[in-house]
Amino acid sequence: MKIAVCVKQVLSREATIRVNDQGTWVRDADAQFEINEPDQYALEEALRLKEQHGGEVIAVSAGPARVTQVLREALARGADRAIHVGDDALVEGDAFVVAAALAEAIRPEGVDLILTGLQSDDQGFGQVGVVMAERLGMPHATIIMDVSLADGQVRVKRELEGGWFQWVTLPLPTLLTIQSGINQLRYATLKGIMAAKKKEIRAVRAEGRASEQRIARLYVPEKSKQTRVLEGSAAEIAKELVQALREARVI
């Protein structure tokens, strides 16, 4: 079982988000980064499938040189090797640009399974995995909460809206987009971190495709609702809130 798992480097959840002077992207020059959350679950699922069925896990990330940090992290958690698809333009690229870059890097590997997170916390396209599948001629399923492999097929549990689920069976090779919460994440051990230093991160160039989507303006959304801001000491806030709840007869 040869599994490619795509991991995106995104701003850390704790980072304060500020628009750049041009109003087209965020200031990320000295920001903290981490692996996009659903991609962490995709990586974990890949590692678990390898533990059950044997094989190899290849972590793939597209972006500037800094994304090798998340590849190191993936190697430390247990991926066998990594591919870095390098191009600075990939940070702001649209979903098709990123999908093309990743797909062409993975194509020569001839993998059985490609896992991605279902969407990224920054751009939130939710498209890259599905577009890759189409490009590679593979079937796909999205928002997956369970994966089991048997007899050259994969049976997956698709999350639907409002607490509904559905099992779907697909032939291999296939692409799955993984939902957060599918498993419990493991974190890198010291041993893993040491081992990662010896693992390969192969650099490949991205296919030069131009984005068709451009951000004309990036901004903090306007508020539409009338909001009362409660300020002061904790005790003052508490007093004011409890009074407001009583006046509105919600308590």
Add this chain to the structure above:
Amino acid sequence: MILVIAEHGRGEVNRATWEVVAAAQQTGEPVKVVVVGHDCRGVASELATASVDEVLLVEDAALATYTADGYTAAIAAVVQAEAATLVLVAHTYQARDFVPKLAARLDRPLVADCVGLRRQDNAWRFVRPMFQAKLAADVLVDGPAPHFVSLQLGSFRADQVQRGASAVPVRPVAVSIDSAAIRQRPEEPFKEAKQAVDLTQADCIVSIGRGIKGPEHVVLAQQLADALSAELAASRPICDAGWLPMDRQIGSSGQTVAPKLYLALGISGAIQHVVGMKGSRMIVAINKDPEAPIFELADYAIAADLFDVVPAIIAELNSQS
């Protein structure tokens, strides 16, 4: 012309599809709606009550249950035959599953999860959230039409759909679907074991998010809930981590509630959470980030550390009772 892709289930038009029809009508462009499935003429007739140009109906036994491969093949044929400038669809789970594939098949861009669209300087501008709704972007699209656009649930109002004086024509469109080429084999949808708690009946809900930091602090939220006679609920990451059971999750993949009071503790306000609670009568948000998106829908905003404020609120409630 704007082409709307309809979604339906159990013989009914998805509410989100009506929102998209309303959005399409509001552009002032001619609108057509396409319905894909099997034995779904009733759905097409229902959509034909809207003031649109026509409803296209694609029926095939291979389309009886939704599959990404089947829907992509069927709708790709329709989009190629119709000269649409935009193809609009609701950003549902089903759309997430096949519309990127459809767009890729036709090599046309998809602007996903938009909350608005307008014409400006002879071009469409699409508004979409980024960075988990902390920012919004105006997006421009290059290249030949059609451009695919998915609209976030709730960003347009279904009750603003314009109805026609009489039903518009339903035009059957023949497409040939090779059922052997459909690679997904879906089973019947199901719900996990019966839900033990029904939060939809609760008058007051205290809901916790990742700001609660660890399972050891859930008791603090429980104390607040007790003081308010409220139910305890949570955002998805809390349930994923097992700090509260799944049946207390609020949002698109959990329960949808509309209590008198929804008190959000350390919840950022991602859209998938918001759709499950925005109908609440009064929303109080406590979040240490003054720019957290949850404050956009709060009636009362408390930009503070929940670990300072919550004990004070509990003390205040208990001192008065």
